[in-house]
Amino acid sequence: MADDADGAVKVRFEPQENLSGDPRRAKQGFGRVSHEPVHAFEPARELEAATAFFEAHGYVVLANCLAERELAHLNEFCDRSQRERPDAWGLSERRKPHHRNQGLIFSQPLLDYPELDRYVRHPRSYPVVERVLGGEGRPRYAEFNLRESPEGAGERAMNFHHDMVAEDRFTRTPYMPCDWLCAIHYLSDVEPGSPAFCVAPDSNRFETLKAAFEGLGEAYREVPLYGPAGTCVLYDTATFHTRLDGDGHRMRRTWHQYYARGGWLRSALPTTNRYVRPPSPTLTDWNLIPERLAMHPDRVTRLFFSHWNSAQGEWAASGFDPEVRRAMPRGEQ
Numbered sequence: 001m002a003d004d005a006d007g008a009v010k011v012r013f014e015p016q017e018n019l020s021g022d023p024r025r026a027k028q029g030f031g032r033v034s035h036e037p038v039h040a041f042e043p044a045r046e047l048e049a050a051t052a053f054f055e056a057h058g059y060v061v062l063a064n065c066l067a068e069r070e071l072a073h074l075n076e077f078c079d080r081s082q083r084e085r086p087d088a089w090g091l092s093e094r095r096k097p098h099h100r101n102q103g104l105i106f107s108q109p110l111l112d113y114p115e116l117d118r119y120v121r122h123p124r125s126y127p128v129v130e131r132v133l134g135g136e137g138r139p140r141y142a143e144f145n146l147r148e149s150p151e152g153a154g155e156r157a158m159n160f161h162h163d164m165v166a167e168d169r170f171t172r173t174p175y176m177p178c179d180w181l182c183a184i185h186y187l188s189d190v191e192p193g194s195p196a197f198c199v200a201p202d203s204n205r206f207e208t209l210k211a212a213f214e215g216l217g218e219a220y221r222e223v224p225l226y227g228p229a230g231t232c233v234l235y236d237t238a239t240f241h242t243r244l245d246g247d248g249h250r251m252r253r254t255w256h257q258y259y260a261r262g263g264w265l266r267s268a269l270p271t272t273n274r275y276v277r278p279p280s281p282t283l284t285d286w287n288l289i290p291e292r293l294a295m296h297p298d299r300v301t302r303l304f305f306s307h308w309n310s311a312q313g314e315w316a317a318s319g320f321d322p323e324v325r326r327a328m329p330r331g332e333q
Contacts, residue, residue, distance in 0.1 A: 011090070011103055013156035020159040020209040020240075027157045028242055029200070030213050034221040040231060043124055051131040055176050058204040058239035061225055065124040065232035066185055074187050077115070078146055078253060081106060088333045089148075096333065103156075104148040107330045111290050120144060120257065121304065125183050125232045132234070133261045134177035137300070140307035141293075142180060142258035142283040146187075149195040149243065151251040156243065160200060160209045160222075163237035163258075164283050170205065172277070178204075179280040180237040180260050187253040189228050195252045196224040196244045197233055204238035212240060258283055260307050282309040286329040291320040 021029035040063035041050035054060040066074070082104075086092050089104045110116055120141060133139045149156075166179045190196050200222055206212035213220050224244045225233050235241060237258075246252075265277040289312055293305045308316070311328055318324040325331040 011150045011153050013103065013154045015155055015157040016159055018157060018159065020161065021213070027155070028198075028244060029160050029209065029222045030220070032221050033198075033244070034223045036223075038223060038225055040227060043128055047127055047131065050128050054128070054132050054234060054236070057201040059199045059201065059225075059233060059235040059241075060128065061227065062125055062128060062232040062234065063227070064230055065122065066187075066230040070119075071187060071229050073115075074119075074146075074255060075253065077109075077113070078106075078148065078187070081109065081113075081146075096330075102147050103150055103153055106146045107333045108144075108288060109146060110144050110293070111288060111325075114292065116144070117293065119255070122183075122185075125185070125234065128234060129181065129183060129259055132177060132181060132236075133259060134263065134265065137303070138177070138262055139259040139304065140262040140279070141289065141305045142260045142307060143256070143287050144258075145256050147254050147256060149252045152249055153251075154248045155245040156195075157245060158242045160240045160242045162204070162240050164281075165238045166280065168277075169238055170207075175205070177261055177265075178236040178238065180258060180283060181234055182237060183257045183259070184233045184235075185255045185257070186227055186229050186231045186233075187255060188251065190226050190231070190252055192224075192226065192246075194226075194246045194250045196226055196246065197254075198222055198224045198242050198244035199233075199235060200240040203240040204236045206240075209240045262303070262307065279307075282307055285309050286311055288312055288315055288325065288328065288331065291316075 018027055025031040038061055040061040043050055043062045050060050050062060082089050082091055087094055089106050091104065129139050130136050164180050169175065184197055200209060200212055202216060203209065203212035206215055260280040260283055262279050264275040264279065267274055267276045287309065289305050294316060296302045296305065315324050
């Protein structure tokens with residue numbers, strides 16, 4: 001990180017060592033990057049097909065998920081909040097580890113900005129989210145953040161990784177519904193030369209990327225997911241993924257929404273009614289839900305925001321005391 005002549009913070013990535021793949025082959029993963037176009041499903045018309053693709057491969061791309069006015073609003077919000085809350089985004093000398101990992105990230109904008117509430121169950125992408133998490137009423141809010149890979153940030157060479165996973169994913173039958181998923185909505189065009197979200201399809205059944213490379217054999221590939229602003233990618237958090245570096249100059253801006261699976265899943269066997277899978281655990285130990293949503297008067301909305309960690313429980317028990325929030329990790333970020 002450095003300062004420009006006008007005093008603004010200039011963010012530069014610190015490259016990682018390729019530990020998840022083979023550094024002799026590539027800076028990221030194994031270098032088996034696919035250049036084949038990826039179909040973007042129209043969620044209203046292709047709901048069943050999009051769901052089936054996700055279940056088969058651990059991710060799916062959805063087309064035209066944000067209207068022009070929504071893109072304008074979200075980008076204007078990013079610009080405005082970067083001016084008003086530079087510390088929260090990591091645009092100051094007090095950059096936190098999560099800022100250094102991501103470039104720029106506003107971790108908890110829902111806490112102070114009700115104008116964003118309308119996006120958390122977006123009508124274009126949310127029907128697919130419900131399908132892959134077990135059906136209507138199953139998704140639970142887990143996290144909402146905004147990210148930016150700044151212009152001129154250079155190469156990060158981020159390792160392929162998965163997010164939160166459940167240990168029983170290797171043994172349970174059936175595998176679906178998944179435990180958590182993330183919806184990444186593109187707020188800027190993502191094209192060759194831009195940093196791009198990249199997945200290793202079918203890797204969610206493997207413990208490491210190297211195991212996926214060996215287990216999938218010739219079918220293994222690393223797929224950058226390009227698309228115009230408004231594109232949405234849904235991925236199972238057990239699927240290995242990364243931000244594939246672009247040319248080091250172009251920027252990318254995204255909104256990341258995480259969902260957990262709520263409710264107990266009954267046995268599929270006809271001779272028993274015992275429960276076999278509990279609700280997914282909470283995604284993080286620091287994410288907070290504002291009072292207006294955690295205590296919402298609508299029962300369905302309240303249930304959606306009911307996936308509390310212990311930090312949330314303590315904050316609620318305090319009467320949502322701002323000092324309690326301020327003392328928590330990322331409480332102001």
